[in-house]
Amino acid sequence: MKKLLQTCLLLLMPLGVFASAGMELEDADIDLSNKKSLENGAHLYVQYCLGCHSTKYIRYLNIADDFDIDQEEILEKVAPDGAGIYDKMLSAMNAHDAKKWFGTKPPDLSLIARSRGADWLYSYLRGFYIDTKKPLGVNNTVFPDVGMPNPLWQLQGTQEAIYENIDGQNVITELTLVEQGTMTPEEFDQAVNDIVNFLVYAGEPIQEERRSMGKYVLFFIFMFGLLAYLLKREYWKDIH
Numbered sequence: 529m530k531k532l533l534q535t536c537l538l539l540l541m542p543l544g545v546f547a548s549a550g551m552e553l554e555d556a557d558i559d560l561s562n563k564k565s566l567e568n569g570a571h572l573y574v575q576y577c578l579g580c581h582s583t584k585y586i587r588y589l590n591i592a593d594d595f596d597i598d599q600e601e602i603l604e605k606v607a608p609d610g611a612g613i614y615d616k617m618l619s620a621m622n623a624h625d626a627k628k629w630f631g632t633k634p635p636d637l638s639l640i641a642r643s644r645g646a647d648w649l650y651s652y653l654r655g656f657y658i659d660t661k662k663p664l665g666v667n668n669t670v671f672p673d674v675g676m677p678n679p680l681w682q683l684q685g686t687q688e689a690i691y692e693n694i695d696g697q698n699v700i701t702e703l704t705l706v707e708q709g710t711m712t713p714e715e716f717d718q719a720v721n722d723i724v725n726f727l728v729y730a731g732e733p734i735q736e737e738r739r740s741m742g743k744y745v746l747f748f749i750f751m752f753g754l755l756a757y758l759l760k761r762e763y764w765k766d767i768h
Contacts, residue, residue, distance in 0.1 A: 551669045551700055556650035556724045560736045563595045569726030570595075570606045572719055574617070576679045578608065580626070580634040583617040583730050594733055630675055642731040646724050653680060653720045657687040657703050669700055684716045685709035 559565060570591055573583070588611060592602040599613045607615070619634070626633040641649060652670040656678035659667035664677045669689070678684070690702040711719060729735070 553647040553651045553670070554654065556646040557721055558646050558725055558728050560725070560729055562725065565722045565725045566729055567595055567597060567606065569722035572723050573726055574606055574608055577637070578617060578619055580619055580621055581637045582619040583638050584636050585638040586617045586730050586733070588615055588617070589613045590733060637727060639731050641724065641727040646728050649724045649727060650720060653723065654717065655703070656681070657689045669703065680720070681709065683709045683711045683719060
């Protein structure tokens with residue numbers, strides 16, 4: 529019961545509380561109409577995240593249809609080897625191995641963008657830094673003491689934390705790149721943004737459709753309200 533209450537309190541806390549003092553969440557550039565960004569985000573997610581984290585509510589067929597991409601191209605460029613177009617995006621890691629390696633099974637990320645927010649995810653994936661005191665050798669500015677390695681270290685490289693004494697406490701104010709990965713910082717930021725863009729899509733695949741329908745729904749409500757008002761006036765015009 530105590531553990532359940534602690535979890536509930538964490539979920540009720542503002543997202544910004546998870547960032548280390550002195551560090552603020554970075555703004556993600558979310559554009560669900562950018563199909564190229566979404567496709568690249570899906571490709572990077574499968575390559576670097578799907579090994580541990582499933583996205584069980586999304587099938588590769590959904591990606592092909594929603595991104596207006598040929599099914600064969602999705603299987604070739606996005607899906608892992610051997611996957612079928614009707615397969616869900618499920619991790620191959622079993623619960624036993626996950627618990628042995630990480631202490632618990634990595635969570636499904638279908639709704640992570642809705643629960644954490646795009647800015648939180650963007651800052652989290654960019655916020656890993658060297659911390660030799662931790663079992664995995666890294667820590668995170670947004671999620672301190674997270675039990676997860678940096679999945680994108682090959683692309684990003686390694687970062688060190690710059691500390692500053694604020695009100696008697698050493699807090700992280702900046703991260704500096706000490707060894708560059710296969711991407712430049714600009715390329716890496718765009719890659720992370722594409723992954724987050726895909727996760728926002730995964731949290732609500734019909735978001736763009738819902739927004740496009742919104743103006744028609746509002747127009748219908750307005751016209752219905754106007755007709756209801758005129759009908760009411762007609763019924764009550766002779767009643768004083």
